Amino acid sequence: MKIGIVGLGYVGLPLSVSFAEAGCDVIGLDVDPGKVSALREGRSHIEDIPDARLAGVLERCVFTTRYVELHDADAILVCVPTPLTPNREPDLGPLLASAQSLAGVIRRGQTVILESTTFPGTTREHMVPLLEESGLRAGEDFALAFSPERVDPGRTDYTLRTTPKVVGGLTAGCTAAAAGVYAHVCDHVVPVSTPEVAELSKLLENIFRSVNIALVNEMAMLADRMGIDIWEVVEAASTKPYGFMPFQPGPGMGGHCLPVDPFYLTWKAREYDLSTEFIELAGKVNQQMPYFCLERAERALNDASKPVKGSKILVVGVSYKAGVGDMRESPALKILKLLRERGAEVSYHDPHVPELVDFGLRSVDMPAGLDGTDLAVIVTAHPTVDHRAITERTLTLDLRGATRSLGTGALQL
Template sequence: MHKQLVEKINNKSARVGIIGLGYVGLPLALEFAHKGFKTIGFDIDEKKIPLLNSGQSYIKHIGSQKVKEAVNSKKFEATSDFTRLIETDAIIICVPTPLNEHREPDMTFIENSGKEIAKYLRKGQFVSLESSTYPGTTEEILQPLFEDAPIIQGNGNKKFEVGKDFYLAFSPEREDPNNPKYSTATIPKVVGGVTPACLEIALALYNQVIVKTVPVSSPRVAEATKLLENIYRSINIALVNELKMVFDRMNIDVWEVIEAASTKPFGFQAFYPGPGLGGHCIPIDPFYLTWKAREYDINTKFIELAGEINTLMPYYVVEKAGEVLNKHKKSLNGSKVLILGASYKKDIDDMRESPSLKLIEILHEKGADVDYHDPYVPKLFKTRKYNYDMHSIELNKENLSKYDLVLLSTDHSNFDYKFIAENSKLILDTRNAFRKNGIKTENLYFA
């Protein structure tokens, strides 16, 4: 049976379903549509559906023209009707995997997606999970749900067999929003199937839209690969964040140190400090492994320490803000503070886990009057942790002069750093952005 599905994939008659039309699912759906596959995007957010079906994008770095082309070609449509899963031959799950308040994995979105698929799963369908998660998720959560699918559907007591009746794989997303060098189609894709037939189908499918696939021996290896990638970054960012605090006490410029170390042609890769970690992966993924490791009686002290350091950074930045104001006979309590940048990294509109949101919270707690400016984020929308009723202020001379401190959190390329420096009383730069733009002024400080 799996050979028939491979043939349908190769002649592009297979229909693809994408569950979750966010920063991962939408660009993937558009790639399949662009390559000639009839693609159905599923999402529970009713606001997205009419926007997408009218050819509009709600993600800034994904142009509406690309959505419009996919819709007009009749190769892409969005829906919230999950009964249409039965129309698809391949289903790819791209849903969030947040942490709960105890920093434990919240598998609600994966579980709910799996239950919806199980309601309509038919023989010969392929399912791939792309959401970042702990090793074992695909086989421990999704596989049992799909094996019981006929029972759920009321078709008797006979269970489906993976690799025979349905096919299952894990392939971690590697999206980097607005990366000028790499896109969904040009980033190599790791793929692990539950059985050899599952892997064969997964490779056939992803090879249609991705420049290179990297097969591994199991879903667990693929799941662990994603965690290693982000733990590697988390630990190295924590290292430079800690060094920033140490060197600051020693009156050493960490940015100069990193620049000098980067001249070594081997054995060193530059990582840069900041006000904290952001995005959906690096602040979250390491804790998926620490949680799972406890099942095996292992304490991942190294990974957890990195998480603690990175979590501390917004508090360190606010402490530095207080010191800067104090030097100028101002108290943080009662001061007007403008945060530059609300997204978690430059030149995108993605606010997920942005350290700017935590900075706002801490500054409010300290009694500061806080505003923000971000050309990519006109309004702060509700997140799982925060619900601020704030709009981006206009960045003009009159507004800048009102603030006791301007705190740069996100170093957007389109900020006019010279204009900001000339019209601000005090500036605290957490990204070394002003100096990189050739700005040297007495009112500029670094954190």
């Protein structure tokens, strides 16, 4: 089978490699010529795909910027970004552009599958009319389905192979065709009745996490006011063997999914005269967490008889999650910005992020980066960082609970 992949980012490139490893020929397309050129040379831009793994499948992969090369594919998977506009509304620009380009090259008998996270109705209301500009009929001349990506960067216990794959086609035949495609790389395919069910299932997964993270973050702010250790509270509640699932407080949510996906559903809900107040409230709580973290940093310095202005503050970990360099929607960026606005001299250390161009900063080496530091703030707890050594050298505010078991006296969220 020959598989076409549109978009070679955090979703598309791992898919490309997985299909190639399963014995499929792959045509990977991206609009970024630099990315395509690097991939042709065996250089990966995704941490989950090391160069050595990419090199092992290069003979089965063709990387291109030309949509016409997708004409020969048996199936085409669309994995383009679905970001938000500055007004926090869905931006379907990349998705619609890819659909328009595909309309000029798709052929009878192909299977087209959308993986990009979006609101219910996108596949039927937007993809169908654009793809049918080809003169072919969706569900008759070509199969069309939606299958939400479930990539969690840096995770190794659940992979594409072992994570169940939800698939919803325009027709039963479309669902069967898409399921047959994923059978090459997924052990368990979960067929659902429509694309809308599949689209909403992805949003529910991430909104579930967003709401519960907001709940524990709000509890953390209350616990702080009451002088109660929120981490001990979570640990105690977690001993209940039913009816409770632990979520950890932190500086906010990052990544493409959790800070973005809820807004796709709240926007769509307005078409049905429904205000999704619960979901929107969760978003507001999580967006406020960097401000609470700023307040905690200010209090930590104040207790040490130091103002924020002029203090040297080292931010430890700036990617959105531990073990990866993914900066999408990272709350660390907001915290860095707020600290600078208060007059702090800010630096950072992150073994996965060598440079923050927008801040004019490069990651400092450790332990030299601690010299003269008034406060270290652990924003992302990378497993390769020696957090104990940090707490032994300088005043430390731990926003992730990484030092609780060390007995070092670091300040907690």
